[in-house]
Amino acid sequence: MAAALIWILLVGLLAGLGDAEAQQTTLQPLVGRVFVHTLDREAALRHPEHVDVPPTTPVTYHAHLRGHPDLPQWLRYTQRSPHQPGFLYGTPTPEDRGRQVIEVTAYNRDSFDTTWQRLVLLIGDPEGPLLPYQAEFLVCSHDVEEVLPSTPASHFLTALGALWEPGELQLLNITSALDRGGRVPLPIEGRKEGVYIKVGSASPFSTCLKMVASPDSHARCAQGQPPLLSCYDTLAPHFRVDWCNVSLVDKSVPEPADEVPTPGDGILEHDPFFCPPTEAAARDFLTDALVTLLVPLLVALLLTLGLAYVMCCRREGRLKRDLATSDIQMVHHCTIRGNTEELRQMASSREVPRPLSTLPMFNVRTGERLPPQVDSAQVPLILDQH
Numbered sequence: 076m077a078a079a080l081i082w083i084l085l086v087g088l089l090a091g092l093g094d095a096e097a098q099q100t101t102l103q104p105l106v107g108r109v110f111v112h113t114l115d116r117e118a119a120l121r122h123p124e125h126v127d128v129p130p131t132t133p134v135t136y137h138a139h140l141r142g143h144p145d146l147p148q149w150l151r152y153t154q155r156s157p158h159q160p161g162f163l164y165g166t167p168t169p170e171d172r173g174r175q176v177i178e179v180t181a182y183n184r185d186s187f188d189t190t191w192q193r194l195v196l197l198i199g200d201p202e203g204p205l206l207p208y209q210a211e212f213l214v215c216s217h218d219v220e221e222v223l224p225s226t227p228a229s230h231f232l233t234a235l236g237a238l239w240e241p242g243e244l245q246l247l248n249i250t251s252a253l254d255r256g257g258r259v260p261l262p263i264e265g266r267k268e269g270v271y272i273k274v275g276s277a278s279p280f281s282t283c284l285k286m287v288a289s290p291d292s293h294a295r296c297a298q299g300q301p302p303l304l305s306c307y308d309t310l311a312p313h314f315r316v317d318w319c320n321v322s323l324v325d326k327s328v329p330e331p332a333d334e335v336p337t338p339g340d341g342i343l344e345h346d347p348f349f350c351p352p353t354e355a356a357a358r359d360f361l362t363d364a365l366v367t368l369l370v371p372l373l374v375a376l377l378l379t380l381g382l383a384y385v386m387c388c389r390r391e392g393r394l395k396r397d398l399a400t401s402d403i404q405m406v407h408h409c410t411i412r413g414n415t416e417e418l419r420q421m422a423s424s425r426e427v428p429r430p431l432s433t434l435p436m437f438n439v440r441t442g443e444r445l446p447p448q449v450d451s452a453q454v455p456l457i458l459d460q461h
Contacts, residue, residue: 098193099193103196103197104196104199105167105199105201107168108245108246109164109246111163111164111228112194114136114160114163114181132158132183133156133183134157137179137182138152141193147175153251155218163179164223172200173197175195176195177196206276207326208276208280209273209326210274211273212271216314217314218251219270232245234313237307237309239276239278242277246274247274249270251270253268282305282306286304286305287318287321288321301319
């Protein structure tokens with residue numbers, strides 16, 4: 076029975092592995108270009124083709140690089156809620172060229188089904204001309220999930236093309252404002268997190284964009300005024316851009332290479348203006364040491380002697396106080412003390428019997444003592460009552 080159960084488990088595991096292998100997808104991201112992949116809910120739920128996926132079915136995902144607990148550094152995952160699609164997005168760097176395998180696990184929150192799919196990323200170099208002119212915009216009216224689909228991104232490029240020189244624009248990077256240190260907005264309708272969109276082109280910047288990024292515009296932004304914009308804002312009203320956060324990068328002019336220092340032999344060349352110090356004469360530091368130690372000790376000793384004179388030698392004393400007191404007062408004081416001592420001696424040596432009031436069953440009027448056999452409760456308190 077146990078062998079049959081183990082065989083059934085192995086068959087189910089192999090079948091699941093076979094299904095997982097069938098869900099492998101190959102993608103080709105490009106270095107320096109934004110990569111966006113939408114996680115398909117229909118494929119994750121494994122519904123037949125003739126059955127529609129209920130839009131209310133909640134699905135969450137967990138993606139990681141194969142053999143690692145997290146995604147690669149250039150790749151991010153986001154999903155606003157279990158009822159909305161998830162996205163894998165990012166921009167690969169030249170160091171990320173090659174093959175990377177991303178494993179995605181989907182969880183059906185209604186039926187608790189779990190599916191697994193594999194994304195094979197073949198990262199290569201882009202074709203076509205270089206894009207040395209790059210601009211980054213902060214779009215305050217959208218969240219990152221609203222810009223990742225292809226339709227909003229193409230609308231943004233189309234609207235931005237009217238502000239740029241004629242040429243093809245391409246998306247280079249999309250980053251949430253929260254990843255740049257932005258604050259989470261208040262839960263008020265119309266408040267968005269914001270998203271940074273980086274665009275590149277082979278055509279130079281237009282005069283309008285150069286004016287927006289000029290020092291005069293930055294000075295106006297620092298004073299709380301809108302920047303200089305000499306052209307019509309074609310991005311409004313669909314995209315509300317913060318023109319004070321526009322940055323332009325021109326990579327058409329190569330940066331000068333840093334000069335590599337040439338290592339020498341470690342010997343300084345002869346310098347006629349350099350005068351090395353001469354040998355210093357020997358010095359005796361005994362005197363300095365004695366002065367440093369003895370002077371504080373002498374000062375402390377003088378202070379101690381002065382304090383002792385004030386505390387001990389400046390007191391009046393008993394003899395001086397007695398001489399300053401009159402004879403009558405001294406006799407009166409000594410008499411009081413002597414009388415007090417005499418009374419104390421007399422009190423300690425007298426023999427007085429115990430007061431009768433302290434004895435048990437004592438009658439105050441007659442002075443009689445009742446025998447202990449008599450019930451004291453039946454004795455009248457006043458003897459005249461008999």
